[in-house]
Amino acid sequence: MGESSREERIRLWGVGHLFIIPGSGRRMCARGPRPPLAALRTEPRELHETPRETAALAFWSQWTGAGRQRKHKLMAFTLPELPFSADAIAPISAETLEFHHGKHHNAYVTNLNKLVEGTEFAGASLEDVVKKSSGGVFNNAAQHYNHSFYWNCLGAQGRKAPGGALGKAIDGKWGSFEGFVSEFSTKAATLFGSGWAWLVKNADGSLDITQEPNAGCPLTSGKTPLLTCDVWEHAYYVDFRNARPKYVEAFWGLVNWDFAEKNFG
Numbered sequence: 001m002g003e004s005s006r007e008e009r010i011r012l013w014g015v016g017h018l019f020i021i022p023g024s025g026r027r028m029c030a031r032g033p034r035p036p037l038a039a040l041r042t043e044p045r046e047l048h049e050t051p052r053e054t055a056a057l058a059f060w061s062q063w064t065g066a067g068r069q070r071k072h073k074l075m076a077f078t079l080p081e082l083p084f085s086a087d088a089i090a091p092i093s094a095e096t097l098e099f100h101h102g103k104h105h106n107a108y109v110t111n112l113n114k115l116v117e118g119t120e121f122a123g124a125s126l127e128d129v130v131k132k133s134s135g136g137v138f139n140n141a142a143q144h145y146n147h148s149f150y151w152n153c154l155g156a157q158g159r160k161a162p163g164g165a166l167g168k169a170i171d172g173k174w175g176s177f178e179g180f181v182s183e184f185s186t187k188a189a190t191l192f193g194s195g196w197a198w199l200v201k202n203a204d205g206s207l208d209i210t211q212e213p214n215a216g217c218p219l220t221s222g223k224t225p226l227l228t229c230d231v232w233e234h235a236y237y238v239d240f241r242n243a244r245p246k247y248v249e250a251f252w253g254l255v256n257w258d259f260a261e262k263n264f265g
């Protein structure tokens, strides 16, 4: 029997290969170049000890759930890096970011990974989990999604207002950019308790500003999120104490309009 027939390789959607490891019956897949045959023959137990093979097994797990046996190595969801340096978005301080990103957001990711273990959501995309889950899984998945989105909304590049199609759509809906800012700020400041203010695009292409309490996310109502402002106290209490309106006012000087315009399409 030749090497290639022992390997039993099958194409997977054109994005990788499925392998049956000789002598063990175990299967795995890999994107791109296949694992070394020598390793497959002699050291199958060590295949998962390298980042590349762990990543391959994670991909296989997403398709079949087979990787759940090694769930301690398959952290499906990860805390994203901030898209700016910790001192780049004053008056929101590095201390706020240390807790908001490093503690609060990180806890949502950690909790989510624990909650989805062994469930139908293991290996699912974050957006799918947000749309289809409820209870604790939803709360942590949506908070992971919302915070990841929020970080991308910050880090202004010097532009204080959107242009292009989004700028025109905002002018068309609210009369002016200032009119939009006024309504968004009021909704952000008056949302009772914890939650999020969102600029969203409806299915018909029109714009709206929504208030979402707690972990609320526009994905669950079929809306396209364009921009969000986190109004949980942990987003502003270190820098602004209880003055949420001052935090919202500062938010407008930090918005990454490139991101919002890209979301608008």
Ligand SMILES: [Fe+2]
Residues within 6 Å of the ligand: 100, 104, 147, 230, 232, 234, 235
């Ligand atoms: Fe937050």
